[in-house]
Every structure is written in C-alpha cells, then in structure tokens.
Amino acid sequence: MDYNIRKINDKELVEAQTIARRTIRHSYTAFFSEETINMFIDSGAADEEFVKHFEHCYVLANEKEILGFCIFYENFIDLMMIDSNIHGKGLGTTLLQFAESKIAEEGYERMRLETFLENKQAVSFYLKSGWSIIKSQKEEGLNLERITLEKSTV
Template identity: 40%
Template structure:
C-alpha cells in the first residue's frame, strides 16, 4: 500500500538518491550524457532537493521512498517517481495529492514547467488533464521549456 506524507529531514538522503537514479535513467534522452553527468556529479541535483525539502511530499511503498514532489503555492517545482514503478498509477496518485493540497491552499489553477524533450513527463501531465500553455526557448541553456497548467 502506498502512503503519501510530508517529507522530513531524515528523508533527504533517500530523496536525493531517488532523484539521481531517476535523472540518470530518464533524462539522458533530452539532456544528453554531458548534461546529466554534470547535474549529478556537480551536486546541483542534491542541492536542489535540499533547497526544496520543506516543500516536499514523499510517496512511500513498502516503507521505501519511491517518489517525491516539491510544490509551493500553485507551482509544482518537480515530481519524480522511481523508474521501477513508473506507469503504475502511483505517480498520478502523487500528483492528485499535490493538486488537492494546492486547492486547499486556495489555488484554482496549478502550474509547472518541464523540458520539451521530456516527452514522458509531458504525456504524463496531459494524461492527468494538464494542458500546454506555451513553449519558450531558454537562450541561456539552449533548450525549450514547456509550460503547463490545470484548473482545479
């Protein structure tokens, strides 16, 4: 049985490991080997989670963290689910949990952004009734961001 709860300080290492594994497995197709290796090896991936920990909820399965989502106000910063359980419906459960929390905070619309090359994530959000608002090229980094939203 899956459980979703607020992240605690003691979860930091487990969430960081999950993020590194997910980025390593799922992001190479659109960030490239060099981009993924830099993001993980530079410690930027770990720092990002440390910065967002107070805004995180975790998805536990058999007492192990298998997913997490960082969100603030009406914005989903990141949602990741272990590659081993992707396409199981648990990511959708985690997203729905976060949407409900944002609604309780008084938000009528939710927002997020992802990379255009992250087709798996885009399909996931579209399947969960999110819509693409716009795309924008990030001149500094050279990739295209896709902005999505959903009405409560």
C-alpha cells in the same frame, strides 16, 4: 501496493536525493547527453533542490522505502518524480493528484509546472492528466524548449 504520502523527514533526505539522481539518469537520456546529465548531477543542483524546498517536499512511501516525491509550493509543482525502477504503476498519477488537491485546498484557482518539451514521457503524462501547455521558450545553452503547463483547480 500499500503506501502513504506525507511530508519528508530528515532521515529520508539522502534517499530522496538518490532517487532523483537515479531517475534523472534514467529518464533524461532521451533528450540530454550523458555528459550533460553528469554535469548537472555533479553540480549538486538536484540535491540542493531538496535542501532549498525541504519544507515543501512530500514523499510517497511504503513501509520500507520511498517510491517517489513531490516538491510544491504556492500554486507551483516544482519537482515530481517516481523512482525509475517502478515507473508505470500509476504512482505518478496518485502523487500528482495529491499535489493538485493540496494546491486547490490552499485556494488557488490555477496551478503550474514546467518541463522540457523534449521530455515526451512527462509531457504525455501531464496532458493525459488534464494539464495544458500555456508557454514555450528556448532554454539558453541547451537547445531545448522549456514549457509551462497549467491546470484549473476548480
């Protein structure tokens, strides 16, 4: 599969937001109710994350479409998703390694990210990629554990 990773452009914003909504609906059903997912998506919070951090968003794309994206700033990976239609092809690893290398290039010795402990697929992916869980706390109102993972850049 031929693709590249680059900064998002204005024309790709809606496409990236659509991928995020689709992937949230697909991947989060294992630990969120459909009602909770719909409330979150309808709130616009997922779409707003792209607007808020547009300058920190990179897309993994081929000639025709966006395949995934990653938002990271300083030493924090804020959001990373591969389109749920193409999971399991190694693209997540490629995108994660890209973000890790960019954070290392900025001179940070450690990098962080957060996810839910109940998001078994993501937790397994990060642990296999050399990340370690350093913190866990109950997420208010959701009955879920938010975990912080960390990895050395050196």
